[in-house]
Amino acid sequence: MNELREHLWTQREVADFLRISTRTLRSSSCPKLSLPVTGTKPIVRYNPKAVRAWALSFTATKRVA
Numbered sequence: 001m002n003e004l005r006e007h008l009w010t011q012r013e014v015a016d017f018l019r020i021s022t023r024t025l026r027s028s029s030c031p032k033l034s035l036p037v038t039g040t041k042p043i044v045r046y047n048p049k050a051v052r053a054w055a056l057s058f059t060a061t062k063r064v065a
Contacts, residue, residue, distance in 0.1 A: 008033065008045035018055060030054050 014030065015022045031050045034042040 006048055009048055009051065011044060011046070014046045014051055017051065 009017070011022050011025060015025045018025065018030075020028075030046065031054055033045050033047065035045060037043050
């Protein structure tokens with residue numbers, strides 16, 4: 001039930017969670033949602049569950065030195 005009540009994260013919240021800059025986040029492959037709006041730029045939000053799964057998919061052995 002808590003999962004349903006958890007809000008979508010902003011770019012700043014994800015960057016803080018991952019301890020990276022928002023610039024690095026924007027250039028990453030982290031899954032994001034583009035919410036439709038009537039303005040010129042879409043609203044970008046992140047599903048916390050998807051962010052956690054994406055972050056956990058990386059291991060030290062997968063890194064290229």
